[in-house]
Amino acid sequence: MLHPECIIMELVEQSLYQQLGGEAAVDAAVDVFYRKVLTDDRVSHFFDDIDMDVQIAKQKGFLTMSFGGPVAYTGRDLRNGHARLVERGLNDSHVDAVIEILGESLREVGAPEHLIQKVAAIAESVRGDVLNR
Amino acid sequence: MPAITYEGQSYSLAANENVLDALLRNGVNAAHSCKAGGCGSCLMRAAEGPIPARAQSGLKDAWKAQGYFLACLCLPDKDLAITTVGADAQLGATITGLELLSPDVLRVRLRCDAPLGFRAGQYVSLQREGGLARSYSIASLPEESDLELHVRRIAGGKMSGWLHDEARISDRLSVLGPSGDCFYVPGKEEQPLLLVGTGTGLAPLYGILRDAIRHGHRGPIHLFHGALHKGGLYLVEELRRLVSGHAHVEYIPAVLNGAEGGDLAVGSIDQVVLKRFPKLAGWRGYVCGDPALVQSLKKKLFLSGMASRDIYADAFLPAPPVS
Numbered sequence: 001m002l003h004p005e006c007i008i009m010e011l012v013e014q015s016l017y018q019q020l021g022g023e024a025a026v027d028a029a030v031d032v033f034y035r036k037v038l039t040d041d042r043v044s045h046f047f048d049d050i051d052m053d054v055q056i057a058k059q060k061g062f063l064t065m066s067f068g069g070p071v072a073y074t075g076r077d078l079r080n081g082h083a084r085l086v087e088r089g090l091n092d093s094h095v096d097a098v099i100e101i102l103g104e105s106l107r108e109v110g111a112p113e114h115l116i117q118k119v120a121a122i123a124e125s126v127r128g129d130v131l132n133r
Numbered sequence: 134m135p136a137i138t139y140e141g142q143s144y145s146l147a148a149n150e151n152v153l154d155a156l157l158r159n160g161v162n163a164a165h166s167c168k169a170g171g172c173g174s175c176l177m178r179a180a181e182g183p184i185p186a187r188a189q190s191g192l193k194d195a196w197k198a199q200g201y202f203l204a205c206l207c208l209p210d211k212d213l214a215i216t217t218v219g220a221d222a223q224l225g226a227t228i229t230g231l232e233l234l235s236p237d238v239l240r241v242r243l244r245c246d247a248p249l250g251f252r253a254g255q256y257v258s259l260q261r262e263g264g265l266a267r268s269y270s271i272a273s274l275p276e277e278s279d280l281e282l283h284v285r286r287i288a289g290g291k292m293s294g295w296l297h298d299e300a301r302i303s304d305r306l307s308v309l310g311p312s313g314d315c316f317y318v319p320g321k322e323e324q325p326l327l328l329v330g331t332g333t334g335l336a337p338l339y340g341i342l343r344d345a346i347r348h349g350h351r352g353p354i355h356l357f358h359g360a361l362h363k364g365g366l367y368l369v370e371e372l373r374r375l376v377s378g379h380a381h382v383e384y385i386p387a388v389l390n391g392a393e394g395g396d397l398a399v400g401s402i403d404q405v406v407l408k409r410f411p412k413l414a415g416w417r418g419y420v421c422g423d424p425a426l427v428q429s430l431k432k433k434l435f436l437s438g439m440a441s442r443d444i445y446a447d448a449f450l451p452a453p454p455v456s
Contacts, residue, residue, distance in 0.1 A: 031441050038436060052431045056441050 016118055017069035020111055026063045033105040034059045042097040046085055066102060066123045078129035086132045095130060099123050138214045152177070152188075152213070153204035162264040164309075167450040168205045173312035174258040174266035175204040176222060182213035191312070196222065218309070223260075224249055228304045229279050231296070235367035237286040238333060239297050241269075242279040245308055251275055253317065253340030254419070256447070257282075257310035259292065267292040270337035270421070270447065271311065274344060280308070283336035283367075287451075313337075315419060315447040317344040323352045324443075327418045329406055329430060331359040334422025335368065337447055341419055346379060354382045355410070359402030362390045366397075385409075403430050407437060414438030417445070424448035 021028070034056060038044050047055060058081075065071040082090060099120055106116045136145045137152055139161060146155045153175050156163040166174040170190070179200040188207035189197045201222065207213075230242030249257070256270040257280070267290075273281035287293045315337060326345060328338045335358050342356055356376075360366045366386050376382045387398035387405045398405045403426070410416075418434045420427050427448040434444055 027442075031435075034441070035436060038432065051428060052435060052441070052444075 017067045029109050030060045036101045066119045075129040082130045135209050135212050152207040164264045164266040166266050170206040171450045172268035177204045180214045180216040224308045226308045238367050239284045241282045251311035253344035254337040255311035255313040257308045260307040272336040272339045283333040285333045315445045317341045319348045322350045325352045325416045326354040328356040331422040337421045357385045359387045417443040419445045421447040
């Protein structure tokens, strides 16, 4: 039998995605986020030559994951997906910038500050995989 | 490696080889054009064996359920038995009209043997005997009796050369399709619409424009058609007549090379559009034609505030060079 405290913790964790508004919130945030990424000189060059629809789908996956939502990324997916970018110079400063842009985007669509912190922590947790180290 | 069976023959696939490439490598005359999952020409049907989801992406549900897939996107994990495409996907058609709209654009009219269900702005793959296939956007509306296509003459192009030089009224072809998701969706009829195309990118937009009007779209509609120079524009008078009857519809022909001050906008099409409409939040956009232009314009419309879900696009992929 599970300890009641564990069940409560699990409920809190599971509901981050719901607390933020689920898929509708991701849809609302993804355009705001991607527009910022495309116009931010620190990171925009990593997104220049890629088809927009493909990118939007990826950004949606990233936001869903960061919201703690249902995305089946493995560490290997993230490593393979970013290997080419790491070769092109992707480093900690770019991950910092993307996490910062993510926070700004969520603020812009009205997400509360304590949830934004949780989202940033989830995004932070995949830094090693993204940077292939 | 998995094997495929096609017309009674078995072929094994090389590592990372798709079904289309394997068939072509073995000398099979399989219909194809863009080899990138865009044109729909290499549609095939599986009789047996699991179809990878990617090979069915973008196909309509009824086709997916019947086992249709695109051979150029199909890298099967297991053996796959392929049958020919059924009559439900392929239609015979007769050429009913051939009319030059400009020195290098031909209006081709076709009457299909049975009604082809489509949305204005979608495209079909035109096929001749021997596996020659090219896709063209539909410029006509579903209720019109003939299918209208705009065919630009491509230097050395097999299908466009045949249509321009040899095809005659009553000649027979096959039509496969329709495909594509760049079409007018009824609803939000107050939303401003932006239609931008270059070259024969006008064909789907001509259909989409008339479809929007027919559906009673009330928001403003702005059609920009770009060409390198004046001779590359076509249907100019027809479009001017069309918009003259609708106060909320505007037609802006634009040329890259030309003198300012005439009745044509001058400049690259993206600059012409964005100078006129720098803020596009709340708009819906349709972008058709040259792939590089479509790609960059989509991004520019998005950065000007258009929501990604409101951007519809059809990039005209060229046929791959003959290897």
